[in-house]
Amino acid sequence: MAGRLGESTMGDVLRWGAGGSVNFAGGFPDERLFPMWHVQEAMEAVLTRHGPQALQYGSAQGAEWVREAVAGHLERRGVLTSPETVLLTSGGQQAIDLVARLYVDPGDVVVTTSPTYFAALELFEAAGAEIVTVPLDERGLDLDRLDAALGDPRAKVCYLITDHQNPTGISLPAEQRPLIADLLRRHACHLIEDDVFGDIAFEPPAPPIQRWAPDRVSYVTSFSKGLSPGLRAGVLAAPADVIGKALALRENTDVCPNTLTHAVMGELLHSGAYHRLLPRLCARYRTRRDALLAALDRHLSGRAHWTTARGGFFTWVTLDAPADVEELLRTAARSGVVFLPGARFRRGEKNGGERAELRLSCARLDPAEIEEGIGRLAGLL
Structure with missing residues (x-):
């Protein structure tokens, strides 16, 4: 556990992402959209x-x-x-x-x-x-x-x-x-x-x-x-x-x-x-998903592939080249961007070598923040 982003609580994720970071780590809804x-x-x-x-x-x-x-x-x-x-x-x-x-x-x-x-x-x-x-x-x-x-x-x-x-x-x-x-x-x-x-x-x-x-x-x-x-x-x-x-x-x-x-x-x-609120809410989150997919295509095309969700908050990114994702997280955090390593969502499997995976959530981010964060992340790869 030493030196790793906290694996057991989302509070650790939020603390790591404090101080102006572009936070792709948390799976939280956007409080600005609360009714x-x-x-x-x-x-x-x-x-x-x-x-x-x-x-x-x-x-x-x-x-x-x-x-x-x-x-x-x-x-x-x-x-x-x-x-x-x-x-x-x-x-x-x-x-x-x-x-x-x-x-x-x-x-x-x-x-x-x-x-x-x-x-x-x-x-x-x-x-x-x-x-x-x-x-x-x-x-x-x-x-x-x-x-x-x-x-x-x-x-x-x-x-x-x-x-x-x-x-x-x-x-x-x-x-x-x-x-x-x-x-x-x-x-x-x-x-x-x-x-x-x-x-x-x-x-x-x-x-x-x-x-x-x-x-x-x-x-x-x-x-x-x-x-x-x-x-x-x-x-x-x-x-x-x-x-x-x-x-x-x-x-x-x-x-x-x-x-x-x-x-x-x-x-x-x-x-x-x-039920009257849901369509507007889903439209806002879809706009953010689309902004994330566009930013990934601009910055990581040819270096990674990713899922296209039909709802929810998450996109799963798999890097094409081997990478130590925990080390990438530490480096990215110093550059002002955070995410969750894919290994946190697996059991009994190593997340290195052939598996270099990241979970990204853009639910609380505006398109400009998404573009900035993916640009920073791409610059570290």
Whole structure:
């Protein structure tokens, strides 16, 4: 760990990027795009209509009227659910944690992609799981490798990010999703389907895997990217028995969700404000993605290749020549630009030699900042 950008917390990423750096490291939404007026209006409506109930302890599952609004939103996304099979959580990470605690014991196998979201990897490792990975690229998953991995009798859980993956930006092909559902049934394996970036879409996404195997999937999403991370408005949509067991765990940890901020989320859904806001928000993030792709083409064409995300915040860059990416990060930080090395999103694989990978997020950057940052980075290669 010595001499490395902190691997365990995003706080280290932000500290490294302080002081005027062009920060491609954090996967945070742009606070300038937060719907401040709409949140204020929703808060006033909640306090007027729900008053003391919104400020009191509530159901561990979340208020029924909020779950009804959330279930309606999920149905628009293609999720098969109902208010009874929805649990409101403190962000998507808590939803993943609850399901992992239900299914994963020390020595069990968790099957996931390589690369994937580092905080989920850390969570599964903390539970004592062995991580088994399946390669992921823009063509999707190697389904034969996935079949073999799920065939391990120790494989209790599969973890996949369906759309606009963190870190690569890749979305699983529509034709693979029902095939993955078939594999889950064949091997009696439970899927944690992480779709926290699903709403930040630049083109209509395919239905989630959950639609083909609702009895085998715990679907996780969040309103952190489209509304605000500070609301801590996460969602778990899962089979009734999973929801029941997750409720028991949640009652012993944080008792109940944040009744006030989740009511604000519910009001924004119920009024239709959230769905009216999304197109504008997605258009702004698409403009930034396009600016990043154009800057990469100008400065790194012939020296690297990269993904083209159909939504979300991330672009995955692979340098064509070998490089020590951790050393490149240290050098880049001194030049005022930071990113996350690809090795942080892999397990059991070296990120050197043939793999020199970077995760870039431009969600909080204007086009001029993106151009400046990629120009600085290219000058170091």
